[in-house]
Amino acid sequence: MSAANSLSIKSHSYDDEINDFRHRLQNPDAAIRRIAVLDLIDVAADEHAPLLVEALQDPSAEVRLEAARALEAFENDDSVAALIDLLTDEDTEVREAAAHALSELKDPESAILLLPRALDERPFVRVAILRALRELRVPESLEPALAALTHADASVRREAISVLGYLKQVRALGLIMQLAASDIDPEVRRAATGALGFATDDSVLPALLAALRDAAWQVREEAATTLGKLRLEAATADLITTLDDAYWQVRLRATRSLGRLRSAVAVTPLLQTLQHQISNLRKEAALSLGEIGDAAALPALLIAEQDPDPEVRKAVRLALEQIRAGA
Template sequence: MTDYDDPELAGIAARLREPDATVRRIAVLALADFDGDEHLPLLVAALRDESPDVRAEAARALEAFETPESVAGVARLLTDDDDEVRDAAAQSLAQLKLASSAVALLPYLVNGEGFVRAAALRAVRELRAPETAAPALAALDDADPLVRREAVSVLGWLKHAEALPALTKLATGDSHADVRRAAVGALGAGTDDAVLPALLSALRDPAWQVREEAAGTLGKLRLQGAGAALIAALDDPYWQVRLRAARSLGRLRSQDALPSLIAALTHTISNLRKEAALALGEIASPLALPALREAANDPDPEVRKSARLALQQTEAAA
């Protein structure tokens, strides 16, 4: 056993050898408060403790650290027999920031049960590691919808052009709304000719969450051919979809949307009135000035602020 110059650390190391699992778990909690990295070998060793409570605590403590040893150790817990340990490992790995950490997770992207593959994909999502593209592409055909959703997110973060055909199919044809929604969001990185038809189709999806995502993605891409569909989406049964549609019409600077956006300034939902005002500010048409002046006296302070900003933008453009 390593000797530690720090008496407190030496005491904790001794407690980690105690037969009582509760004492060992509290020792792990104490380690989580240490600065530097001298204590990391103790935390990594605790990942192999016989008590699931200690293993889970060690996985949570290592969320704040990222070394090849800690990542590999926490990744092994994705296949632990205890559900709490597995969940703690997945949560810890989801906080990874270094692209180099993806190497330790590659085996888990393709092996094991759905939980393991989905957790590993979620862990590498924001790392943008090129070597994760191939397993993520393969996972788009996985039988588990959770795995497919996480694979879509990985490819979206990578902005992987080769995935666009598959993503357009998932956006409109997958059986699970969560997968369709993730695919629609991932299309925000695309320029393929099939993207616009897929997003317009998604704007009519049975699930409002998918329609909301489609309305937002159309605005991000500033696809001019989406204007008429987004204007129609201002009448969607769900205000969340209408809000995204208003925001996107502003980004498109759609003159055709003026009547609908002006009408939205009197909607009962204040968030929609605010988004309509902001969109009109981006369009900056003098035709909206009378309605914006009236909206500048709206009872909601956020709407008033947005309307006044829109007035400044429109008057400056004029």
């Protein structure tokens, strides 16, 4: 068989496959159309993306849903544009699938299609666009993210903060600190507190210390975490105070951050945490004591080798190795 004939047969076979899918996607039975979409997912060829885009217009929400999920694997302009349009679908699950597919975009060129919709006043649409832009990390996302910080919908403000955090724009720190301190929504305050972790100096210290006293424990937990990430030694005393927080999750983060700060001042309060009834706290205390590396912790750690929790004992052994190695 000649090469030309072989190519002709392959082309004919491919055309037959496309026609078969198109025929099934036009079947009156929605269940058959849905199975056709699922079969297209298994093939996963770029040439099939237009068929999936067409399926986004299907009268059946189940078919549109599967098509939206399938398009996560395609990043051509037609797919992205169709998914953006699907953000206004009448079906909630379909809208969420489109939003998730957009959030999986990896090609920065997709931002060209996303940015014009970044100021859409419909909260769900704006949240989805901002979430997709967050992953792409393009500088052009800065202005729409800044504009969204004052949006009436808390979910929009949260996504805007995430975009700014990923961009690590120092210019936005002042606004983010304001949100961390005064936004009415605790999840927005939490997101803002975490975003302060991209600071390059201690200018955010007052905001983070204030967040350690926030009424919402999730905000306090985030503040304790961020202080450790930034290794702000001036926060040591406040983190030690936080070891008495009413929520063990906050105490755990404070314990971990004290280890990252490696301050000998924290050894005594951490030794008290080493005896806490919650095993996760004992484990973190041991790990932090190992990071600090102060030999004063050795007697208590030797006793803790008999802890009833195997994870705590493992952390204790690691801490003992670290301290002995540094002696």
